[in-house]
Amino acid sequence: MFSFMQKMLRFQRSFSVSPFPTLPLQLPSPMETHLWFVVPDEFKSVSLLNQYMELLSPCEKENVLSMRGEQLQKSALLARTLVRTTIARYQINNRVVDPRSLKFKRNVHGKPELEWESDGGQCPSPLHFNISHTSSLIACGVTVNSSIGIDIEEKQRKIKNNILAFARRYFSLHEVEHLSAISDSEVQRQEFVKLWTLKEAYVKALGRGFSAAPFKTFTICIKNAFRTGFDHADDIESGASEVVVESSDHPERLTNNWQFGLFELASSHYAAVCMEKDKTSDAGMSAPMRLTVRKTIPFVEDECISGTDAVVPIAGLIEQF
Secondary structure: OOOHHHHHHHHHOOOOOOOOOOOOEEEOOOOHHHHHHEHHHHOOOOOHHHHHHOOOOHHHHHHHHHHHHHHHHHHHHHHHHHHHHHHHOOOOOOOOHHHHHHHHEOOOOOOEEEEEOOOOOOEEEEEEEEEOOOOOOEEEEEOOOEEEEEEEEOOOOOOOOOHHHHHHHOOHHHHHHHHHHHOHHHHHHHHHHHHHHHHHHHHHHOOOOOOOOHHHHHHEEEEOOOOOOOOOOOHHHOOEEEEEEEOOOOOOOOEEEEEEEEEOOOOOOEEEEEEOOOOOOOOOOOEEEEEEEEEEEEOOEEEOOOOOOOOOEEEEOOEEE
16 A cells, blocks of 8 residues: 555656746735744645645655655655745745745754845845744744744643753753742643743744754743833733843843744644844834734645734734734
């Protein structure tokens, strides 16, 4: 009996991918993040997955097929497809991009980046992206001229070890103290997962990853918007908060050039976005992160879910579009 991926390979010779059918979208504006996500369990069509396979580079195909087990292969395929089809939605330099033509490179720490070519040759891409995935959801965030890091975690993620023992190993002293003060074990677990999601998004936005930016070297703090000088009355009344990063060695030292958003996604996941603040804005001013969230099945259906119960802000200054 053929496996799911073997069936796909059987049809590759006679299957040709159709032109990308989606009209180009407007690029995100300054301080705006577009977040696209897919739910792997919703992809059951062999022909559609085969179409996705045709979008990948030879190296990407090899990586997908090297995964052990159908679910890991499918997840890897959907992750690469989501990146390619998401970037191809945007018309950059008045060019409509074929998702098959996109090229990628990795920085010194292994973070994937878009390799962009203009008429004069290679140049830095104005479009930045980052991807995160669990077994049940895969997401891709996009910004323009701002570095971005995203992370998603299942709300019901289980922690095998004792949470405080695990936190003492990886988190800063302040974060451990925060968790220790929570008596309800379930609330403590949820707060741990939220902190982990924010910290993961931050090190990914830095472009370094966990090994080059250990979680213990910085502290994530959630501050009331009023105390940080944010003066939008509506946001203060609704309990808006700002997420900031402090040096663990020097708590008074804040990393002010990053903006965070933490929210519930699809009622099942925590999602965190960290993006570089707009360098043209006034120093020290905090403005909401504009966030647009779309669920997609590439080539089939897109659904904008911003402003619905599927996206529930938790922390950070977020304005949904």
